Amino acid sequence: MKKTKINIGVKLVPVFVLTLISLFTLSPLSSLGGDLAEAEGFQVSADGVSYPYTDTFTISAYYSPLPCQQRYATGSYEADIRLNGHGVHGADGTDVYPGMVAAPKSYPFGTKLYIPGIGIVAVHDRGGAIVAANGDPNRHDRLDIWMGYGDIGLKRALAWGKRNVDVTVYGINGQLSEQISLAGYSEEEAKPQSCETNDATFANSSSVETPKIDFSVVETQKEMAIPSDGSMPVNLYAGANGSAVKALQNELKRLNYYKVEPTGLYDELTAHAVFKFQQAQGIVSSEVETGAGVFGPVTRSRMNGIISLRNYTRLAIESKKQSESNSANIPEESKEVYIPNALSLGAKGNDVRKLQEFLKKTGFFKSVVVTDYYGEITKEAVAQFQIVHKIISDKSDKAAGVVGPSTLKKINELS
Template structure:
C-alpha cells in the first residue's frame, strides 16, 4: 500500500468512526428522551402502623397482610410517597409523569401489577405507594383506582422525581369534589363500625340485591362481603385481596350514590308539566305524590286534582306562598328538586326517617309483623287499605292475604326497587324490607297530613 492510499484509508476510517459515534449518541439521546403518552390503570396502597384511628380491613394485622410493612421496594429503594410499582416490562428507574402525583420512578413490583389483557384489564397496571398510617391510608382511599393518561420518559438520569402528594393535591381535589356532592354517606365506613349510617348501607345494598342479612346497623362479615361484591361489579376492585376491598371509601360511596340517584330519577318526571298534560311522566308524578300522602288518582292526566296536590306540596315546602304565585300548581325544576329530596328520605331505614318528624306524628301505627300468602287478620286489612291508596289493589279489603294481595305487594316491591321478578327472594311477601319502606311512607304521610291540617286551620283564622 502506498502512502497516498494509506492516508486515504486512515481518513475513511476516522470518518466511519465519527459517524458511528454520532449515530450511537443520537440513538442514546432518542431512547432517553422519546417520551410517549400511555393510559394506565393506577391503584394505590399504603403501609399501616400501630395505633391508627382506622384500618381498611378493621385491624393492623390484616392491613399488614394486605399491604405489607413498607420498608424497602423490590430494587432496594426505601419506600416514599409516590413510589411506583409496575410490570416487569418497565425497568427499575423508568420515569413517568402522573397527573395528581407528579414525576415518579418505578422501583417496585407486585402480584396485582399486571399487563393489559391479564385479569380482564384493558391497560397496564401501576400501583402507587401513598405513605404510612392514617395519612397514607387517606391518600390511598382518596385515590382509589383510576384510568390515567401518563407520560412515560423511560430511563433518563436528567429527569428528577418530583412528587407533590403532600397536602391538598389535584388528586384529593378530584375526590373532594365527589365527596362534597354526596348526600347519603358523608364519611367512610368499614369493618367493625356500627350506627345509623351502617343501617342505611345495609338497606341500600339489600335493595340492590347484594346484602341478604338483617338490618342490624353493624358492619360485620356479611356486609363486608356485600360491599366487595358491589365493588367488583362496579370495577372498583378486581378481587377481595385488593386494597380497599370491603371498605366504603370515596369511590365506592360515589358509585353507590350515583346508582341510587339514577333509580330515583327513573321514578320521577324529567320534564315540566302543567294542566291537561298527559302520559307516563304525569303518572310518575302522581305516583310520587301518592307516596307522600296526597289523595289523587293515577290516571296519567294532569287534572285539577293533580294541580291541587302539586300546589299543596309546593306550599308545604315553601316553593310558593299562594295559589296566585308564579308557577303555583305547575311542575317545574324547583318542584322536581324538592320532590326528589322528599322521596329520598323515604328510602332511608324507618328509624332514621322518623327523626325529623314532629314528636306527635312519630307515633303513627307502624306495621310490625311480617305477612305472607294465606295470612288473615286486621294487619292484612290495613295492608290492603294502603295498597289501595297506591292504586295497586282494586278489590275491597277482605283481611285475607290471597294471590291478588300477593301480586299487589309484588308491584309495590318492584316500584321501590326491592325485587325485579316473581322469582326473587321475598317477592310478594310483606317482609322486613318491604315493611320498612311502607312504614317510612306512612310516617311522612302523617307528617304531611299534619302540615296540611295546620295550614288549613291557619287560613281559616
C-alpha cells in the first residue's frame, strides 16, 4: 500500500520504539468499528503531523521466557532471555501484556495504532532492533508486539513471525481505547507471570487453536524427503518445522553460521543464521531489509549452488582416487599420455585443442568455442589451473600460462 502520511511543515522521521500497556479493554475485533469511526477526523499534532494516516510497517513479535517452559525458540531459557529480555516492564514503566507494542522513538509513548489481526494498540516501549526506515525506500519502520509469558507467548510469537502490515496511526488520541484480540487470551496474562501462574494460564488456553501461519510453504509440518544430492527442496520461513528445516540447519552448521544442534524448528536462531549467510552472499545488508532471515527463492538458489559445487568437487576427488587406483596397476610403458609435449602462447595443433577441452571440462577455460590455437584465453586458463594446483603462486611467476613439465604432469594425472 502507498503511504498516505501527511506532514505539515515538518518532515516525519520515525525511530524505533518498544511499547507496553497495563490497562486496556478486551473486545472482539468486530467491535472496533465504532471507536475507529469516531477517531477518523483529522487531527494535527504539535509537530505538524496530521492524524490518522496509514503506513506500512515491518512487524515482529516477542515474549517473556519462563524457566519451566516445554520448549524455547533458541533451545534454552538463557538464550531466549538474551534474545527477548525479561519483559516485565516497558520503557515507560507499564507492565507488559499481550498486544503491547514497541515502536521507534519518533512515535511517542501512548501513540495509538490499529494493526489488522491485533486490534487497537498503544506504544509503551523501545528496542534496539526496532528502528525507523529513515527514508530508505526499501525498508519500513519497525514495530514489535509482546505476545505473552512462557509457552503461550512463544506460541503466539512464532505464529506471528515477521511480516509487513499496513497500519493506521492515530497519534495520541483519547477517543480510542485499546482493544486487542489474540487467540486464547486471558486477562490474567496482563499480570506478571511465574511458572505456576503460567502453567494455569497455558492449561486454560491450550485448547485454543493457534492462528494458522501463511508461510507460502505447502504443509511444512509434514516430513519431506530431501533430495539425494542434499539440495534444499523448498522455501522456508519463521515458524516452519520438519525435515526440510533440519536439513537447512545442518547445511548452515556445515557453513559455520548455525552453532547449535539442529532442532527442525525455524526459530530466531535459524533466521539469524540465514541472515548471516545472506549477508555473506551479498543478498541483504541488514536484518531490517525485506527478506532478511527468510529462506526464499534467491537464498535457496545461492545455497543450492554451493551444495552443487561441493558435490562436484567430491565426485571429482572420488573419480581421481579411482583413476589413480586403476592406473597404479598399469605398467608405465602402457599408460597413455593425454598431452605429451610442452605448450605455450602461439602454439597450434591437436594438443592445444585437447588442452582447451581439458581446461573447459575442469572449469578454467571460459571461451565458448574450442580451437587449436593457444591464445591469451588459453594462457589465462592455464595460469588459473596452475595457481589452483599450487604449481605457481601467482600470475607474476615466469612459468604462468606455460604448459611446462610440472603442469603437463598434473594435467596428465587428472585427464
